[in-house]
Amino acid sequence: MRSKAGRDLARYFPEIVAASKTLPERHFIMDGEIVILLEGGFSFEAVLQRIHPAATRIRRLSGETPATFLAFDLLKWGRRNIAVVRRQVN
Numbered sequence: 001m002r003s004k005a006g007r008d009l010a011r012y013f014p015e016i017v018a019a020s021k022t023l024p025e026r027h028f029i030m031d032g033e034i035v036i037l038l039e040g041g042f043s044f045e046a047v048l049q050r051i052h053p054a055a056t057r058i059r060r061l062s063g064e065t066p067a068t069f070l071a072f073d074l075l076k077w078g079r080r081n082i083a084v085v086r087r088q089v090n
Contacts, residue, residue, distance in 0.1 A: 009034070012050045015062050016069045029076040036067050 001010045001017065010017050013034060036046035046065050052058060074082045 009051075011055075012052070012058055013062070013067045013069075014058070015066050019069070025078050027076070027078055028074070030069075030071045031073040031075060032069050032071040034067050035070055036065050038065065 001008070001013065001020075003009055016034065034047055035042045036050075037043070038046055043065075046061075047067065049065075050058060050061055050067065052061075076082060
């Protein structure tokens with residue numbers, strides 16, 4: 001699990017990693033967003049709180065404010081490329 005900038009995010013969101021391990025395919029690429037729902041809305045601040053060096057804090061917050069992965073696109077499933085590149089024709 002990587003950010004747009006290529007940063008490894010797996011250690012900060014163990015509940016998302018655990019959920020991904022329940023999928024039938026081990027190798028896949030999805031595009032999406034990590035979100036945390038608080039008080040009826042998404043909280044970007046709660047997501048930022050999870051990016052912390054202390055493992056104990058990450059464990060505590062993953063229980064208190066669990067994250068969800070909202071998938072927008074499935075790009076690759078196993079060896080199969082799913083993404084279709086669309087070209088604009090002028």
